[in-house]
Amino acid sequence: MKYFVIIILTISILFFSCKKATEQTAQNINVTINNCSTISTNANSNFSICYDSLLKDSRCYEPALCIWKGEVAVQLSFKQNNIVIPFKLSDSPNINNNPPNDTTISGVHIKFIDALPHPFSNQNSEKKVLLEVN
Numbered sequence: 446m447k448y449f450v451i452i453i454l455t456i457s458i459l460f461f462s463c464k465k466a467t468e469q470t471a472q473n474i475n476v477t478i479n480n481c482s483t484i485s486t487n488a489n490s491n492f493s494i495c496y497d498s499l500l501k502d503s504r505c506y507e508p509a510l511c512i513w514k515g516e517v518a519v520q521l522s523f524k525q526n527n528i529v530i531p532f533k534l535s536d537s538p539n540i541n542n543n544p545p546n547d548t549t550i551s552g553v554h555i556k557f558i559d560a561l562p563h564p565f566s567n568q569n570s571e572k573k574v575l576l577e578v579n
Contacts, residue, residue: 471579473558478572481524484553492525492553496574499560500533501543506565517560518543519574523550534576536560554579 474494476482481495500518505511518535533544534557547556558575 471577474576474578475573476521476576478574481522484578492523492551494555494576494578495522495524496572497522497531499572501535502560502564504564507563508565516540516543519557519560521555521574523553523555525551 472484474482474484476494476496478496478499481493483491483493485491497520500520502515502517504515504517505513516535516537518533518537520531520533523530523532530550532548532550532555534546534548534555535543536546536557536559537543538545547554549555556577558577560574561572562570
């Protein structure tokens with residue numbers, strides 16, 4: 446019985462003291478239209494995410510009060526080792542055949558956060574997309 450308790454105690458200590466080696470933290474990135482952002486993560490050395498175009502923006506105008514918030518969709522590209530993978534993301538997946546809100550490419554999870562500027566909020570601002578990458 447004494448050895449059983451020692452074995453259980455040892456296994457418990459090892460189990461609770463181990464930390465996941467591949468644990469990654471999410472990075473929030475801004476990518477301006479027609480540009481790329483290079484990112485490094487633990488799992489993938491270097492890759493780029495490019496904001497290719499704004500596909501749809503029917504969001505409610507900034508000062509207005511709307512019943513429906515509208516929707517936005519963007520065309521992006523994932524670039525790594527001379528390979529380009531185009532993909533689309535939106536803020537309203539599963540509505541009007543919109544693309545998903547997030548995707549995983551080459552082990553990299555990419556989530557759509559927002560597209561700026563919002564309609565009529567500041568038309569002089571450069572178009573950019575906000576993403577969460579991990």
